Amino acid sequence: MKKIAVVWASQTGNTKEAAEMIAAEIGRSEVDLFEVSREVALRLPEYEVVIVGTSTWGMGELPYGWADAFGALNDLDFSGTAVALFGLGDQFVYGEWYVDAMGILYGRFVSRGATVIGAWPSEGYEFASSKAQRDGSFVGLALDADNQPDLTRERIRRWVESIRPHLG
Ligand SMILES: Cc1cc2nc3c(=O)[nH]c(=O)nc-3n(C[C@H](O)[C@H](O)[C@H](O)COP(=O)(O)O)c2cc1C
Numbered sequence: 001m002k003k004i005a006v007v008w009a010s011q012t013g014n015t016k017e018a019a020e021m022i023a024a025e026i027g028r029s030e031v032d033l034f035e036v037s038r039e040v041a042l043r044l045p046e047y048e049v050v051i052v053g054t055s056t057w058g059m060g061e062l063p064y065g066w067a068d069a070f071g072a073l074n075d076l077d078f079s080g081t082a083v084a085l086f087g088l089g090d091q092f093v094y095g096e097w098y099v100d101a102m103g104i105l106y107g108r109f110v111s112r113g114a115t116v117i118g119a120w121p122s123e124g125y126e127f128a129s130s131k132a133q134r135d136g137s138f139v140g141l142a143l144d145a146d147n148q149p150d151l152t153r154e155r156i157r158r159w160v161e162s163i164r165p166h167l168g
Pocket residue numbers: 009010011012013014015016054055056057058059060061063088089090091094097098099100144145146
């Protein structure tokens with residue numbers, strides 16, 4: 001069985017809640033769930049699959065937890081790691097920066113050698129721009145607990161199914 005970590009930063013609890021739902025949906029007792037910190041980041045290369053969760057704050061910025069850990073990622077090698085990302089944001093109020101932090105983390109993990117899995121279609125969202133969009137899709141699962149909370153559970157279910165072949 002592959003070693004799987006779910007690692008998140010959350011300022012009001014929305015990303016934490018989504019992380020717990022994703023871990024439950026994967027449905028294995030040995031999924032390790034962490035709130036990110038520099039120390040946690042340093043342990044992530046031990047895992048074969050890392051599921052990375054972030055909200056976006058400011059105008060397109062990382063939340064505090066990932067901002068603290070971001071520098072540490074630069075010293076790490078993720079060339080043996082499959083990384084799947086999920087991001088929470090508010091597409092209506094912050095539609096110019098919707099889930100930007102997921103795009104920022106995508107860039108950093110790719111630059112450290114990770115294979116990113118779990119791209120997600122951008123249909124069903126209304127936003128002006130997003131750093132998390134590549135070739136018409138999101139680089140990971142986009143969630144919006146502010147405006148579309150009723151869609152979260154089903155989006156998580158479908159997304160976990162889409163990455164399940166990589167989970168071993
Ligand atoms: C001051 C403030 C700034 C925000 N900036 C953004 C943003 O730039 N882009 C975005 O998509 N969402 C933005 N949001 C929305 C949050 O990302 C969203 O509420 C998210 O669910 C919070 O998750 P958390 O509780 O896990 O931190 C912002 C919210 C607040 C209150």
